[in-house]
Amino acid sequence: MVRLVNVYTISAFLSLGVALIGFDISSMSGVLGTHQYRDFYGNPLGARQGAITGAMAAGSFVSALFAGSLGDRFGRKVTIQVGLLLWCIGSVVQSTSNGVAMLVAGRVISGLCIGLTASLIPTYQSEIAPHKIRGRIVSFQSLAGAMGIMIQYFIQYGCSFINSEAAFRVPWAIQAGPAVILFVGLFWFPRSPRWLASKGRWEEVLRVLARLRTANNDVNDPFVLAEYKEIEDRVRLDLLDVPSNSIRDLFSLKMRRRVFLGMAIQIWSQLTGINIMMYYIVYILESAGIRNVLLASSAQYIINVVMTIPAILWVDKWGRRPSLLIGAVSMAFWLFLIGGLLKAYGEPNPIPNQPTTWIVVDHPAVSRAILAGSCITVGSFAISWGPVSWIYQAEVVPLRVRARSVALSTASNWAFNFVLAVFVPLLLRSISWVMFFLFGSFDIAAFIHVWVAAPETKQRTLEEMDEIFEHGEQKPLWKSFTATRPTNKFDMLAKDIEMGKLIVHPQVNTF
Template sequence: MVRLLNVYTISLFASLGGLLYGFEISSMSGVIGTDQYINYYGNPLGTRQGAITSAMPAGSIVGALLAGFLGDFISRKRSIQAGAVLWCIGSAIQSASNGVSMLVAGRVVSGVCVGLTSVLVPIYQSEIAPRKIRGRVVSFQQLALTSGILIQYSIQYGCSFLQSEASFRLPWAIQAIPAMILFIAFCWLPFSPRWLASVDRWDEALKVLALLRTVNKDINNPFVLAEYREIEDQIRMERESDSTPLRELVAKKMRKRVLLSVAVHVFNQLTGSNLLDYYVLYIFRSAGVSNRNVAAFIQYVIKVIMTMPAFLWSDTWGRRPFLITGAIIMAICFFVVSGLYGGYGEHNPDIAEPFSSLVTDHADVTRLIQAFCYLAIAAFNLAWAPIPWMYSAEIVPLRIRVKAVSLALACRWTVNFAVGFAILPLLRVTTWGIFTMFGLLNLGASSLIYFAAPETKQRTLEEMDEIFEHGQPHRTSFRLARRQIGAKRWHIG
C-alpha cells in the first residue's frame, strides 16, 4: 500500500517554489517582442530593459539572505509560505503596473519570494528524503522550474495574440495561482524532521520520520530509529562545539564546503543559460530564424525533457559526471556559435535593435546556430540546472546548512543580477564575443568540478564530514564506485 502523502508527493508540492522561479525566468522572454509591451513601456532597450529584467534577481538577493535567518527561526515550512504570499503581492503589482518604475517594484517583491524559496525548497526536500533517492527528490525543483518556464512562455505566447494590454498583464496575474496552491498545500505538509530536531521538538521529529519512511507511521521501525539516532548524534556533536553557526560558516574546516556550495551556484549563472533564457527571441532574430516564437517554444520543451535524466539517474551516475560533461558540451556549443557569428554575421546598423550582428541569406548557418543553441540548453538542463540544487544543500552540516545555502543563493542572485543587467549592452557591442566569453567560463566550471568537487551520491547528510576529509575529487565517480564494489566483494569473500 502506498500513502497519498509520501516523500514524492510532499516534494512535488514543495517544488511549486521552483515553478515560481521558472515563471520568473520566462516572465519577460515572451512579452518583450510584443507591440503592446514595447509601446506601453516605451520600447525599453539596453540598460533600461536590463534593469527591468534584473529587478527580480535584485529582490532575490534580499530573499536569499533573509532565508538564512527565517529558515532556522520560523522553519523551512513557514518561510516558504511567507514567500508564496510575497509572490502574490508582486504579481498583483506587476499586472497593475502603470510604468517601468511600478513594474520594477513588483518584480523586486516577487524576487524576494524566489530568493526565499530557491534557498529553502531544496533544503526542505533534501532533509525529508532518504539518501538513496535524495538526488531524485531534489531534482523535482529543477523539473518544476523548467516546467514553469514552459508554462509561462506558453501563456505569454497565447496572450500575444490579444490586441490589448492584457497581452502582458494577464500572464503576470495568472502566475499568482501556483503560489496560492503552494501556500495552501504547506498547511498540511510536515515540518522538516531535521529542523524539528534542531529546535528540540524530538517527539515530532520522530513522528515525521515515521510518516516519511514507513507506510503505517511506525515510530519503532528500526530504520526510522537508526536515522533518528544519526540525526541526534549529529546535533549533539554540533552543540558540543564551541563555535557559533556564523563562526563555523567561515571556519577552516567548513571553508571548502561553503565555497564549493557558492561556486556551483555562481557557475550555474555563468554558463550562458541566462542569455538563452531571457533573450532567446533576440538571439534567434539576430540569427535569422523566421518563426522565432515557435523556435523559442521548442527550446523550452527541450529544457523540460532534458531535466529528466538527472531526475532519473543522478543517484546512480553521481553528481560529478553530469557537471563535467555538461560544461564541456556547452563550451563547445558556444565556441561554434561564436565562430558562426564571427564568420557569417554582418554588422547591424539599426541602433534600435538589441544585437550587433545579423545573419542573413545563410539558411544553413541559421539552422546551425539554432541547433547548437538547442544543444547548449539541453546540456545545461542535463547538468548545471538540477545538480547545484542538490549538491549545495547536501555538502554542509545541519548546523550551518540554511546559512550556507543562503549565502550560496545570495551570490547566485548577485551574479544573476549582474549578468541580466549586462547581457543586453554586451550583445549590442559584440554578439560573437559574448558567446566566446561564456564558452571560456564553461571550461572553467568543468575544471573546478574535476579538481575540487567530491562525489556525494547515496551518502547520508551526516556522512559529508568523512567525504570532504578523505575524498579524492580528481578521481571520477565511476572509478571510485568500482573500488567500493571491489572492496565489498573482498570483505564478503
C-alpha cells in the same frame, strides 16, 4: 499500502515554489518579442531592459541573505509561505504597472519571494529525502522550474495575439495562481525532521520520519530508528563541537571549504551561459535571422523539460561529479559553435535601435544551426548543472549551518543572475558574437574547478558528509572521474537495530 503524502508527492508539490522562477523567466522572455510590451514601456533596450529583467534577481539576492536565519528561526515551511505571499503582491504590482518604475518595483517584490523559496525549498527537500534518492527528490524542483518556463511561455505566446495591454498583464497576473495553491497546501505538510531536531523536538522527529518512511507510521521500523540515531548523533556532536549557530560558524576552518564550494557551484551555474538562452533567446534568434522567434523559442523550453527527466531518474546513479563535468564540456562546445557561426556568417545590423547589432542574413542553414545549438545548450544544462547545482549546495554542509549556507549560495546565484540580466543586453549590442566565446570559456573554467575540487556525494547520508570533506579522499580528486564511492554504513546500522545489537531510545527534549 502506499501513502498519498510521501517524499515524492511532498517534493513534487513543493516544487511549485521553484516553478515560480520559471514563470518569471518565460514571461519576461516572451514579452520581449511583442510590440504591445515594447510600445507600452517605450521600447526598452540595453541597460533599461537589463534593469527590468535584473530587478527580480536584485530582490532575490536581498532576501536570500536573510533566508537562512529566518529558516532556522521559524522553520523552512513557514518561511516559504511568507515568500509566497510576497510573490502574490509582486504579481499584482507587475500586472497593474503603469510604467517602468512600477514594473521594476513589482519584480523586486516578487524577487524577495524567490530568494526565500529558492534557498529553503532544496534545503527542505534534502532534509526529508532518504539518502539513496536525495538527488532525485531535490531534482524535482529543476523539473518544476523547466515546466514553469514552458507553461508560462505558451501562455505568454497565446496572449501575444491580444492586441492590447492584456498581452502582458494577463500572464503576469496568472503567476500568482500557483503561489496561492502552494501556500494553502503547505499547511498539511510536515516540518523538516532535521529542523525539529535542531530545536530539540525529538518526539516530533520520530513521528515525522515514521510518516515519511513507512506506510503505517511505524516508529519502531529499523530504518526509521537508524535515521533517527544518525540525526541525534550529528546534532549532539554539533552542539558539543560548536555551541552556536552564528555567521562566524559558516567561515570556520572546518566549514569554509564546503560553503565556498556550494557558492562556487551556484555561481558557475549562472556563468554557463544558460541565462542568455533563458532570458534573451528572442534576441539571439533575431540575431540569427529566425523570423518567427516566439514560436522558435518554444523548442528550447520543451527540450528543457524533456532533458530534466533523465536527470531526475538517474542522477543518484550517475552521480553529481560526472554530471557537472560532462555538462560543462557540452555547453562549452555548443557556445563556441554558436559564436563561430555568428562571426563567420554575420554582419552589422543596418537597422538602428535594435536589441542586436550583429545579424545573420540569408543563411537559412546557419540560422537553423544556431537554433539547434541553443536548444542543445539548454538540454545540456537541464540534464546536468540545472538540477545538480541545487542538489549539491544543500547536501555538503551539516545541519547547524545548512540553511544559512544554502542561503549564501543562493544569494551568490542571484547576485550573478542580476549582473548577467543587466549586462547581457549591453553585451549583445557591443561585442555580439564574442559573448558566446566568453561564456564558453566560463564553462571550461567550471570544468576545471569541479575536476579538482568537487567530491562525489551521491547516496551518502547528510550526516556522512563530514567523512568526505574532513577525512578526505584516498587520492586527489583530479585523478578520478567519479571519486568517492557510497558506503553501506546506514544499512549496517539499520541491520544492527533490527537484530537487537543496538538499542535506540528516542529522546524527549534532549538538548
